[in-house]
Amino acid sequence: MISVDEALARVFALVSPLPVETVPLRQANGRILAAPVTALRDQPPFDASAMDGYAIHDAARPGLSLRVIGTAQAGKGFAGRVGPGEAVRIFTGAPVPEGADRVVIQEDVTAAGDRITLNPGLDEGRHIRPRGQDFRAGAEVTPRLLRPADLALLASMNIARVPVHRRPVIALIATGDELVMPGETPGPDQIITSNTFALAAMVEEAGGIARMLPIARDTEADLRMVLRLALDADLVVTIGGASVGDHDLVGRVAEAMGMDRAFYKIAMRPGKPLMAGLLQGVPMLGLPGNPVSAIVCAHLFLIPALRHLAGQPAQAPARLRAVLVSETGPAGPRRHYMRARLEPQTDGLPHITPFGLQDSSLLGVLGGADALLIRPEGDGPLPAGSVVEYHPI
Ligand SMILES: Nc1nc2c(c(=O)[nH]1)N[C@H]1C(S)=C(S)[C@@H](COP(=O)(O)OP(=O)(O)OC[C@H]3O[C@@H](n4cnc5c(N)ncnc54)[C@H](O)[C@@H]3O)O[C@H]1N2
């Protein structure tokens, strides 16, 4: 059995960022920008008023009386010049007219006909946003994960389309005679396929495209057929059939189809029978069938692999620190990812409590968990108050 870290390194060795495509901004959220893009204009493109008020030329002082000679509004500036004794009515976002070097807010002015008088207690602000204050034409957005604010930034740079890595297509194959789809009527010995739904949602949340294939029955012919259907995906994920039972066919069939195995079995709990390899050139992950095992393996291997395919660096999931609330027993020979609940604290590290029941079939427990408490392989019992590491889930 290899370690979790070694297994992840071998998974990363199977995948590399997908080719680049150019997409409209509306399709770019959550994608990885693949090359620098440069602003096509200054923002703001002119000195702009930050307030509603009056653009003036003279030094402002209470009692100053000025004649209003025109109006500047957002989208329609004032063509003339503001000179001594003059003011232009101006609104937020409008270009500041030539000759003006300050905007007096309208609350500080008494207006009568075409004249204004500045009130006592004027504020000090110029209320002008200088041209290019946000960015200049030619400013670069460098490759990174595009978040909603980045899309606004790119839009304001007048960039309508961006080069991003293609979204990874992940084929999900549940295996087993015991499985039916939700909504179907299960036979007396059957259960409902569940973890496929978690995996599909996790894939989509991470920016991938989940393709749920038909459930493969426990025959070599059926598994072979469904695997063949999946081979145009960027990553093939099987669920179940990974262990040592007579009906655990995934390893055997994949190898008969030419899988080049990267590893099988890791020192991890849950998730021991995880396998990975290249199936006819396509990266493949064979997840254990127990629902919690499959979902934990997806957090630790599938999602990091997906992110790397999508263009992000090959990076293990973040480990954070928390304080253990109650004493916890020894970890055992495999690294144990305990389902746990976090309690944020107003100061200091959050508190963490592992659930009493840790069986890898318990979706009810996993549903109540927001962390995987990491117990290193061979770690002894821990007293309450110990600082431990966890992955948020
Ligand atoms: N003799 C041994 N038996 C087992 C070992 C072992 O080392 N020696 N390892 C155990 C561990 S650890 C795990 S994890 C499981 C993994 O087994 P498989 O990957 O072969 O999974 P299955 O046998 O197909 O299923 C296990 C369990 O999960 C249920 N299942 C499967 N697929 C789904 C699905 N899509 N949705 C919901 N539930 C699913 C299945 O019905 C079984 O109950 O093996 C142990 N055995």
Ligand code: MOO
């Ligand atoms: O992977 Mo198994 O869940 O270790 O029980």
